[in-house]
Amino acid sequence: MTLMTIIDDTALHQSKKKSQKLEKLWQDVEKKQTRNQRYQAKLDDFYEEFKPLIESKEHVVCKATATWIRHLLTFVPRKTIKGNQRETLYHWIQEELTILEANPFNPISTTELREHFTSLLIDYQSSMPKLDVSVDELEALREDLFAMFGQYLPLSDEELIDMIHQPERFQAYMQDMMSQDIHSDSENEYEDDFEWDGPDWDMNDDFSFGNDESELPMDSSLFEDRAMTKLYRQLANQLHPDKEQDPEKKALKKDLMQLLSQAKKDKDALSLLMMAQEHLPEYKLTADDDMLKRIEGALHSKIALLNQEHQFMQHGNDIKSEIWRRFGGGSKASRAKTLEQYGALLIVESEALYAKINSLTTVQALRKQLSQRAHQRQLNDMMGFEMFEDFLD
CATH class of the missing domain: 1.20.5 (Single alpha-helices involved in coiled-coils or other helix-helix interfaces)
Structure with a gap:
């Protein structure tokens, strides 16, 4: 389809050059969307190929790593490990925990391991003679905690001394800090799921696109036009799943409504126009010179955004991109051989960890x-x- 099929020709009959320019930009958007979709499909397909071959072996390594960490923890109470060596032990345990948590296939919850680490540290400190705590001892404890948590805890000397003499208070404080960190991380996760059958949906809601002050991924001047508000409502009315009785068509419309909601959230007027092409065959956008300028600006912004998305898929740090960069090169046969070798390496790695446990006694x-x-x-x-x-x- 072309952009010109939905724009009223009366606004363009005196500017053939402008219409050709807009049409070229529109085609470039469609071309880059197709490119991104194909690249994402390649990442998805290879991930589905990778997962059944490697995931179980990654689990074996993770379990071996967790066993190794527990083994290192058994040395924390040993009082003959002092000074720099004790700090090195804490750093080693922290490093192993970080490695385990960084594995995207890790099935092990490290909460229990970290809590056990905290408990052992508190028990060790509480076993020290409960005499006056020197400045050097306080500093050593702060360094121990820093090695364990990667940050200095906001405790005064008086608070720290009090907690040394009352380990149960220290334990409660550590658990509270950990729960705050977990809560903070969960708040950053995406939770804006789109629900269509709930009571808040109202197709007659008189909203204004311009009221959303969130950061815009592309130029919003076209989106904020009243014509886009009207188009959104037309699409919502046409695609609402509650108006569909056929189960398959109802499911399809639910997906389309989610796309429509995402377009509104992203302030993406071009996505509305593309959906109008497919689902509103009689739709025409009356466009004056100002509207055409805004369409051109939105097209340039969309092209830039699609290029950014493509760069992220190629160089991003998400699991699918990383797996493709590491194992996706070459022919299908060479990729299969590489995955086989990697799987064997994971088994060797897990066996080496168990060998270390048996030798380091x-x-x-x-x-x-x-x-x-x-x-x-x-x-x-x-x-x-x-x-x-x-x-x-």
Whole structure:
């Protein structure tokens, strides 16, 4: 379809050049939409191919990692692990927890592991002689907590000393902090599901598109025109699923209404016009020169947005993009071979973790590992500082 099929020709009969320009932009939008849809389909298809072959093996590695973390936690109460080595142990546990949580296929809840870590830390501190707590001891405890949580806790010296002497208060404080973090993360998730059968839907609601002050992904001047308000209502009336008796058509219209709702949320007038092409065959948009300028601006904005979406699909950090970049190259046969090799590597990795658990059974063996890790961290820090100095020079 073409843009000109829904624009009243009377506004364009004296400007053939302008109509050709708009038509070219419209075709570019359709071309880039098709490109993005095909690329997304490629990501989706490969993910569905990847998941049954690799997911179970990723679960094996995650379970082995969780067992390894629990094994490291058994050394936290050992009082012969002190100073820098204790800090290294905490850092090691925190690192392993972060690795586990970063795995997109992780089936293990780390809440229990983190709570156990907190409890062991509190028990260790409470086992210390309840004498006056020195400044150095407080500083050491703060560093221990920083190594564990990745941030300094907002506790005064008096509060920290009080909690050292009353571990149950410290435990309650830690649990409260963790629950606040979880609640904060959940609030950031997308929860704006579109419900069509609820009591809030009113096709006669006299809303104004211009009242939404959310950040706009594209130029909204066309969307805010009263003609778009009218078009939205026409589409909502035509596509409302409650007016459809056939179950299949009802389900289809529900999907279309969700697309319509998303277009309103995104202030995407072009999506309304595209839906009008398909579902309102008699629709005509009366467009004066000002309207044509706004259509042109919206087309340019839409093209830019589609290019951004394509860049994100190619270089984004979502799981499907990452899987495709890592394993999607080459022919289908080479991809299958790569996935097979990766699956075998995951099994080897899990077996290596269990071997470490079986070999690292004494404090002496662990302290040797901690010394090596602390030395390696020191070397890494020195190399990073030298690179920074070279950069300044």
